[in-house]
Amino acid sequence: MEHSGLSPRQNKFASLIQKEIAILLQRQIREEGLLKLLISVTKVNITADLSIARIYLSIYPSSQAKKVLESIQKNSFKVKHNLALTLKNQIRKIPNINFFIDDSLDYIENIDIALKSKDNPIK
Secondary structure, X not given: OOOOOOXXXXXXXXXXXXXXXXXXXXXXHHHOOOOOOEEEEEEEEEOOOOOEEEEEEEEEOHXXXXXXXXXXXXXXXXXXXXHHHHHOOOOOOOOEEEEEEOOHHHHHHHHHHHHHOOOOOOO
16 A cells, blocks of 8 residues: 555555554454454554554444544554564564544545435535
């Protein structure tokens, strides 16, 4: 996945982190037995010095997003540790990671609902 505005090195780094974080979070969901929960890593922004990664998550159902995000943020040290173990042969120093909700899908859904309603704002 191409991350716009980033150098080739940042893109490579961000893609690697995005892939591994997705795997780690899915494994954690299975281990905790959380059924009917889907988390996808939609985007990773990384600073030029590769020290901070902003990780954007899409969480379904969105009604649980805030609670799930808080839990992930609270355990981000564990996620970083597991990421370090996984990537120890590829990355010298794992960046600090910060998690955020990517609510772009909710935004698109709200636009779609508005356009389908009888009070369509465009008509």
